[in-house]
Amino acid sequence: MTNETIITARGLTKKFTVKRERVDAVTGLDLDVQRGELVAFLGPNGAGKSTSLRMLTTLLPPTSGTACVAGYDVRREPNEVRRRIGYIGQGNSAGHYQRVRDELLSQGAFYGMGRAQTRRRADELLESLDLAPLAKRGVLSLSGGQKRRLDIALGLLHSPELLFLDEPSTGLDPQSRENLWQHILDLRRTHGTTIFVTTHYLDEADRFAERVMVMDHGRLIADDTASGLKTTLAGDVITLGFDSAGDAAAARPIAATVTGASVSVNGQQLEITLDHGDRVLPRLLRELDTADTAAATAGLRQPTLDDVFLALTGRSLRDDSGASETAAGKAAQEESALKEEVSA
Amino acid sequence: MTTTATHNTLPVRSNAVRDSWNVLVRELRPVVRDPFSLIFSLLQPLVFLGLFGPLLIGGSDAPAGEVLQWFVPGILVMIALFGTGVTGSNLLMEMQTGSHERTLVAPIARPALLIGRALKEMAPIMVQAGVIALATIPFGFSVNPLGMLLGLVLIAIFGMGFGALSYTLALVSRSRDWMFWAVQQATIFPLMILSGMLLPLEDGPRWMQVAAAFNPISYVVAAERALFAGELSSPDVLWGFLAAAVLAAIGLAVGIRSIKRSD
Numbered sequence: 001m002t003n004e005t006i007i008t009a010r011g012l013t014k015k016f017t018v019k020r021e022r023v024d025a026v027t028g029l030d031l032d033v034q035r036g037e038l039v040a041f042l043g044p045n046g047a048g049k050s051t052s053l054r055m056l057t058t059l060l061p062p063t064s065g066t067a068c069v070a071g072y073d074v075r076r077e078p079n080e081v082r083r084r085i086g087y088i089g090q091g092n093s094a095g096h097y098q099r100v101r102d103e104l105l106s107q108g109a110f111y112g113m114g115r116a117q118t119r120r121r122a123d124e125l126l127e128s129l130d131l132a133p134l135a136k137r138g139v140l141s142l143s144g145g146q147k148r149r150l151d152i153a154l155g156l157l158h159s160p161e162l163l164f165l166d167e168p169s170t171g172l173d174p175q176s177r178e179n180l181w182q183h184i185l186d187l188r189r190t191h192g193t194t195i196f197v198t199t200h201y202l203d204e205a206d207r208f209a210e211r212v213m214v215m216d217h218g219r220l221i222a223d224d225t226a227s228g229l230k231t232t233l234a235g236d237v238i239t240l241g242f243d244s245a246g247d248a249a250a251a252r253p254i255a256a257t258v259t260g261a262s263v264s265v266n267g268q269q270l271e272i273t274l275d276h277g278d279r280v281l282p283r284l285l286r287e288l289d290t291a292d293t294a295a296a297t298a299g300l301r302q303p304t305l306d307d308v309f310l311a312l313t314g315r316s317l318r319d320d321s322g323a324s325e326t327a328a329g330k331a332a333q334e335e336s337a338l339k340e341e342v343s344a
Numbered sequence: 345m346t347t348t349a350t351h352n353t354l355p356v357r358s359n360a361v362r363d364s365w366n367v368l369v370r371e372l373r374p375v376v377r378d379p380f381s382l383i384f385s386l387l388q389p390l391v392f393l394g395l396f397g398p399l400l401i402g403g404s405d406a407p408a409g410e411v412l413q414w415f416v417p418g419i420l421v422m423i424a425l426f427g428t429g430v431t432g433s434n435l436l437m438e439m440q441t442g443s444h445e446r447t448l449v450a451p452i453a454r455p456a457l458l459i460g461r462a463l464k465e466m467a468p469i470m471v472q473a474g475v476i477a478l479a480t481i482p483f484g485f486s487v488n489p490l491g492m493l494l495g496l497v498l499i500a501i502f503g504m505g506f507g508a509l510s511y512t513l514a515l516v517s518r519s520r521d522w523m524f525w526a527v528q529q530a531t532i533f534p535l536m537i538l539s540g541m542l543l544p545l546e547d548g549p550r551w552m553q554v555a556a557a558f559n560p561i562s563y564v565v566a567a568e569r570a571l572f573a574g575e576l577s578s579p580d581v582l583w584g585f586l587a588a589a590v591l592a593a594i595g596l597a598v599g600i601r602s603i604k605r606s607d
Binding site for chain 2: 057058059079082083085087089090091092093094095096097098099102103106107109110111112151154
């Protein structure tokens with residue numbers, strides 16, 4: 001069970017034509033996900049995360065390549081794939097004029113569940129997602145966080161073995177985000193559901209995913225655990241401050257010997273990039289004291305996934321996701337690229 | 345090993361009839377929850393009947409009953425035309441949120457998404473047609489029960505086809521929703537006027553009569569008039585059913601194709 005592959009993709013590629021220009025949304029995606037894993041797909045807007053997800057969930061036919069999801073080929077047997085997966089997209093899944101519980105009942109019927117079973121499952125989810133008091137409310141009257149929880153309930157109703165979430169926490173306040181993740185983690189713990197999530201929030205990928213895949217310009221550029229990525233690609237940074245530039249210069253060879261890493265001088269400061277900085281720092285300070293070149297300040301910065309992204313691409317992920325306006329613009333662009341393609 | 349125990353073993357193959365029913369039930373839920381919307385939708389045909397009818401009766405030398413006999417079947421077709429013509433706009437809204445996407449990722453037979461929605465528009469139309477027929481009987485409108493039943497079937501076939509076309513238009517204009525309304529408005533009024541449902545075309549210029557001959561709705565309207573009058577064996581009935589069937593076949597074929605392409 002532990003080594004059973006639930007997603008396999010080989011050479012998955014999607015090209016769009018937008019205004020006669022070819023856009024390579026996803027190029028040669030190869031990936032394997034084991035049953036029970038929690039995988040995060042990380043990358044800036046427009047990197048091809050959503051397009052990849054849409055191909056894996058049968059929403060978009062690949063230009064070339066193959067994907068096998070939950071045991072079935074996405075192109076040859078899309079309905080078998082659809083039966084077995086849950087998908088929570090970027091938009092809200094419930095119809096505006098529907099009532100909360102009604103949508104859950106319809107969803108059960110769509111997945112071929114019996115009426116009694118659907119009702120039981122709907123009430124169970126309403127309860128566990130704190131939606132029970134809203135069961136009879138119209139969807140239009142729900143808050144953003146409530147709508148998102150309803151999306152989750154709809155995605156989980158048929159107890160899928162594999163759940164895809166496309167930027168589930170975008171637009172939620174910090175408390176709702178926390179709450180949402182709690183539900184996702186609970187689900188995994190209690191049902192062993194495999195979870196595949198795209199996000200451009202670094203901290204989410206860092207905190208929750210065991211495995212992070214980084215995507216940029218339609219290509220997978222890294223695939224490892226968050227800590228693995230950080231150790232191999234970024235490293236810790238120790239910053240030491242001295243009373244004078246002369247002290248800093250004198251301390252430099254000692255620091256180099258102790259750490260075995262390259263040390264750069266910046267006026268009164270030394271900067272050292274190395275692995276396991278937390279273990280090295282105490283010894284380094286002691287050696288500097290002994291040599292009578294004591295540091296006045298000492299700082300240790302451990303890498304974030306942003307540093308990883310910077311090391312991989314030479315760009316900061318924050319440049320992209322920080323400016324929400326441009327991010328939204330790009331998302332809209334990507335979205336309209338999809339639409340162009342389908343209407344072409 | 346314990347993990348899969350809670351997962352559903354999902355039975356039954358995808359089935360277009362069952363799926364259409366499920367889509368229809370989902371679409372009808374808000375109507376059932378809020379029947380007021382249904383009552384409100386009766387207003388438009390009653391306004392036409394109440395405000396346009398007297399003008400027709402006043403402008404004609406024929407007795408009121410005879411004018412209604414001509415006018416009411418046309419109004420019923422008009423309800424179907426306008427009712428199913430907006431099917432696509434409901435879909436447009438669902439495409440802007442994620443709820444259309446949710447139905448695409450569910451194991452629903454693709455034609456069912458179309459048929460279920462078109463059928464949903466027909467349900468209130470059947471109610472409206474019944475109310476209008478009953479409301480006009482005191483004013484001299486006479487109904488052949490079998491003819492009316494067949495007439496409603498004909499309207500249902502026609503509405504299915506026209507609804508499917510509206511749905512297709514929405515899928516095609518998904519990234520420019522103004523286009524849906526532009527095309528919808530630009531076609532629906534000429535189709536209505538050139539079918540002779542509100543004013544007779546016999547007195548109109550020749551070119552209008554020629555245009556009407558190419559309008560499938562003309563045949564549907566003529567058939568409805570024959571059916572309500574009890575002329576069940578009239579050739580008009582046959583032509584009406586043929587026109588509606590062709591429209592439904594084209595609408596469903598184009599609509600299903602565009603859903604499959606937008607997957």
